[in-house]
Amino acid sequence: MFEFLQYEFNQRALLAAIIIGCANGYLSGYVVLKKTALMVGSLSHALLPGIAVGILLAGFTSLSAFVGALVAALIVGLGAVLVSRTSRVDGNTALAILYTAAFSAGVVLLDQIPERVDLDDWLFGNILGLADGDLVAAFWISLIVLSVLTLCQRPMLLTIFEPSVAASQGVPVRTMSYLLMGLTILALVTSLQAVGCILSLGLLVAPAATVYQFANSSRLLMWGGALLGAGTSAAAVVISNLIDVRTGAVIVLLLGLEFLLAYLFSPKYGLLARRLSLHPNHD
Amino acid sequence: MTAITANSGNQSHFEKHILKVTNLHVHYGKVCAIENINLTAACGEAVAILGRNGTGKSTLLKAIAGLVLPATGRVEWCGMPLAKIRHEIGYLPQREDVDWNFPITVRGLVEMGRYPHVGWFGRFRKQDTLAVDQAIEEMDLGPIEHRQISELSGGQQQRAFIARALAQKAHIFLLDEPFAGLDQPSQETLMQIVRDLSATGHLVLASHHDLSNAPDIFNRAVLLDRRLIAEGLVTEVIQKMERQIETRQEVRHV
Numbered sequence: 001m002f003e004f005l006q007y008e009f010n011q012r013a014l015l016a017a018i019i020i021g022c023a024n025g026y027l028s029g030y031v032v033l034k035k036t037a038l039m040v041g042s043l044s045h046a047l048l049p050g051i052a053v054g055i056l057l058a059g060f061t062s063l064s065a066f067v068g069a070l071v072a073a074l075i076v077g078l079g080a081v082l083v084s085r086t087s088r089v090d091g092n093t094a095l096a097i098l099y100t101a102a103f104s105a106g107v108v109l110l111d112q113i114p115e116r117v118d119l120d121d122w123l124f125g126n127i128l129g130l131a132d133g134d135l136v137a138a139f140w141i142s143l144i145v146l147s148v149l150t151l152c153q154r155p156m157l158l159t160i161f162e163p164s165v166a167a168s169q170g171v172p173v174r175t176m177s178y179l180l181m182g183l184t185i186l187a188l189v190t191s192l193q194a195v196g197c198i199l200s201l202g203l204l205v206a207p208a209a210t211v212y213q214f215a216n217s218s219r220l221l222m223w224g225g226a227l228l229g230a231g232t233s234a235a236a237v238v239i240s241n242l243i244d245v246r247t248g249a250v251i252v253l254l255l256g257l258e259f260l261l262a263y264l265f266s267p268k269y270g271l272l273a274r275r276l277s278l279h280p281n282h283d
Numbered sequence: 284m285t286a287i288t289a290n291s292g293n294q295s296h297f298e299k300h301i302l303k304v305t306n307l308h309v310h311y312g313k314v315c316a317i318e319n320i321n322l323t324a325a326c327g328e329a330v331a332i333l334g335r336n337g338t339g340k341s342t343l344l345k346a347i348a349g350l351v352l353p354a355t356g357r358v359e360w361c362g363m364p365l366a367k368i369r370h371e372i373g374y375l376p377q378r379e380d381v382d383w384n385f386p387i388t389v390r391g392l393v394e395m396g397r398y399p400h401v402g403w404f405g406r407f408r409k410q411d412t413l414a415v416d417q418a419i420e421e422m423d424l425g426p427i428e429h430r431q432i433s434e435l436s437g438g439q440q441q442r443a444f445i446a447r448a449l450a451q452k453a454h455i456f457l458l459d460e461p462f463a464g465l466d467q468p469s470q471e472t473l474m475q476i477v478r479d480l481s482a483t484g485h486l487v488l489a490s491h492h493d494l495s496n497a498p499d500i501f502n503r504a505v506l507l508d509r510r511l512i513a514e515g516l517v518t519e520v521i522q523k524m525e526r527q528i529e530t531r532q533e534v535r536h537v
Contacts, residue, residue, distance in 0.1 A: 033385065155403045158395065161385050162376070168349040169369055169399060216431040218386050 004241045013127045013247065016135050017233035020194050021251070023142035025207035025229020026149065027187050029222035030180055032208040033160050039092075041201040042099040044188050046076035048106025048197050051122055055113055062134050065122075066189050069197075073185045076102050125196035125248030127237065138190045145183050149222070156180065157218050194233070195248035202252035203229060210259045213266035232258065287421050287449065287479045300326040300361055302347070302455060302486060307356030309339075309346050316342040320356070320511055324488065326454060329481040329500060331491045331517060333524065334507035340490035341377065343507065344457045347488065348374045360455065370399035373448020375441065375458040383433040389443045390428040393418050396450035418450035422476075438469025445476060456480055458489035462496075474500045494521050 004010045031040055047069040054068020080095035087094075110119045121129065149156070158166040159176045167173045184204070191200040208225035215221045236250040264271050307320040317339035324330050332340045345351045347358050349365050349372070358365040373396070396418065397411045419428050422442040432440060441461055448456055461477075462470055477500050480487050491497055497504065497517050504520040506513035513523045 151404065154398060158398070161382065161387065164345070164350040165374065165376075168372075168374075171403075212386065216386050216388055216429075217391060221386050 002238070004238075009128050009130070010237075010241065012130050012132070012135050014234055014237045016127055016130050016138055016194055017237045017247070017251070018230045019135075019138050019142050020191050021203065021207075021229035021231070021233030022226045023145045023229075024187050024191050024200075024203040026146055026222050026226035027184060028204050028206065028208035028225045028229065029211075029218065030149070030156070030160070030208075031184065031205050032212055032221070033157075033218070034180070037201070037205045039095065040184055040188070040204055042080075042095045043073045043077055043185060044197050044200045044204075045103040046073050046099045047188060047192060048072075048122060049102045049109060050075075050106075051192075051197075052106050052109035052113065056109065060113075062131065062137070062193070065192075066137070069189050069192060070185060072102060072106075073188065077181060077185070121196070122192070123196045123198050124246055125192070125194050125199060127194045127247045130193055134193060141186050141190045145187050146226075148179070148183060152176070152179070153218075153222075195251055199248050199252045202255055203233070206252070206255035206259050207232070210255070210262045213259075213262035213269050228258065229255075287476070287483050300454065300486070302488075303357075303359045303362075304347065305357045305359070307343075307346060307358065308354045309342050309351055310354045315509065317346070317507070317509055322505065322511065322514075324486055324503070326484050326486040327481055329477055329487040329489070329502055331489060331497050331501035331504040331520075332507055333491060333494070333497070333504055333520060338508045340507055341459050344374075344459050344488065344490060347455075348372055348457050350374070370451060371454040373445070373451055373453030373456050375444045375448070375456070375461055377459045378437070378440070378464060380459075381432075381440075383440075386431065388429050388431055389424050389435070389439075389446075390415065390419065392432060392443050393424075393428075393446045393450045396447040396453075399451060414450045414452065418446040421449060422446040436469065437465050438472060441465070441469075441473060442476070454485060456485055456487045456489075458487065460490050460492065462491065462493060470496070477501075494524070497521065 005014065031037055050068035050070065050072025051065045052068070053072070054064040054066070057068075058064035076095070076098045080091055080098050083089065083094035083098070084091040107119070110122065118126070120126075155166065155171040156176055156179075158169070159171055159173050163173050166176075187204060188197075188200050191203050195203055207229040208221050210228060211221050211224035215224055232254045233251050236254050237247055239254075240247040240250040262270065265273075267273055302322075302324045304320055304322040307322075308318045309316045320343060332343060334340050342351060346353050347365075349358075349369060360368045360371060393415050394407070394411075397407065397414060400414075401407055401411055419425055422445055424439065424442060424446055427435065427439060432443060435443060445456070445458075458477075461473060465473065474496065477487055477489065481502070487501075489501070491501070498521070501517050503515070504513075504517040505511055506520050506524055513520045
């Protein structure tokens with residue numbers, strides 16, 4: 001079962017899956033609490049034109065793709081805020097227009113790049129294609145995301161739970177929101193090569209959403225999400241190797257399955273438990 | 284329920300601590316929520332803020348708590364501006380303003396009260412844990428301290444937020460419709476808590492809508508209709524309120 005690990009690219013893939021799954025899983029706790037899943041989904045789509053422009057301008061390297069993706073996400077995210085503040089349309093509407101337009105631009109642009117770029121890899125990920133440098137970058141970015149989030153846990157959580165109280169106690173609420181958005185974009189960019197820009201949303205939402213069916217403390221939600229994200233991603237690398245399918249899709253599929261099980265069978269908040277407690281047996 | 288610990292508690296204490304609201308105006312966009320509010324209250328008092336819906340009761344509490352920024356005016360405590368005395372203020376939000384599904388336990392909520400003391404990054408010390416234990420015990424939440432906040436009854440939820448303010452060692456308790464939606468036994472428990480709070484040298488300001496029990500809970504009242512239209516003993520203010528309603532009805536009949 002584990003013979004495939006004698007190949008270096010498989011070892012890299014497994015390690016990357018664990019690192020990326022851990023950071024994204026931890027962050028998913030915040031995405032679930034802040035209820036910003038769809039906003040994050042929009043941003044993940046917005047990465048695509050950035051990748052294309054990055055490659056067109058600076059050649060095909062991971063760095064140019066990363067920087068491009070980062071810039072694109074920032075432009076679309078901040079652009080939506082700007083449009084909503086200076087027009088009649090609200091933030092969600094503006095974001096929807098901007099990200100679909102950006103995504104389309106990305107599809108068109110990436111098709112123009114002749115060799116070596118496979119659109120599918122950017123859309124759905126190709127974790128086996130990782131280079132050593134990618135792994136190191138993923139490691140450092142994940143470390144930054146985790147350290148900042150654990151350090152800022154109290155003000156960040158209070159900002160989400162009671163924004164006005166947080167503000168009155170001197171928490172820079174707006175800065176906290178932007179910081180979280182920035183870290184989310186960083187995490188998205190690292191997960192690009194593993195799961196691709198369409199599926200990355202799954203990794204940034206599903207782990208904590210599953211743990212949410214059990215957990216009653218935020219700390220458990222974050223670290224449980226990290227553990228589940230890392231474990232599931234690692235398992236997906238093994239499974240996808242056995243049955244030869246795309247790893248990114250297996251990661252997100254497994255996460256979806258886990259959520260379904262938790263949603264149905266969680267002893268406290270699961271559908272079954274709720275049904276049973278709503279209709280108690282009167283015999 | 285154990286007795287609430289006094290904040291300090293000798294007579295001079297009652298003379299020193301005064302909340303002073305001067306010329307307070309709050310606007311939401313172009314809408315004026317409250318205007319020209321002047322109010323003085325001292326610790327040891329329990330003040331009811333009366334008035335119909337939409338007359339600015341919540342806004343007044345939020346402005347005193349520093350949750351909304353006033354257009355003009357000042358809030359001072361012992362002569363110090365609001366910004367310097369945040370830790371002195373405990374705030375109980377209206378029930379529909381709380382995300383009850385947030386993954387936090389009763390104990391976790393009460394621990395939040397220590398944040399102003401330990402800072403955003405500091406570790407909990409012995410005295411912090413002690414303050415949390417004490418607040419939980421005083422509000423009789425010990426057996427349910429590990430429950431998630433949505434699994435509590437209405438009365439327990441209110442007590443959990445009050446315990447947070449107690450752990451914070453807050454001096455001023457701002458309660459937004461604390462009795463709304465509570466059953467009779469929970470109402471009575473909370474009435475006793477409010478009386479205990481003021482008796483132990485805290486200042487309680489609460490928006491309130493039930494005129495029948497107000498005199499039993501509070502020793503002063505203010506009547507709000509965007510402006511402050513009456514102020515005094517609870518019974519006096521209620522009488523004035525009822526006279527107003529009668530006059531309004533008479534006008535309608537004529």
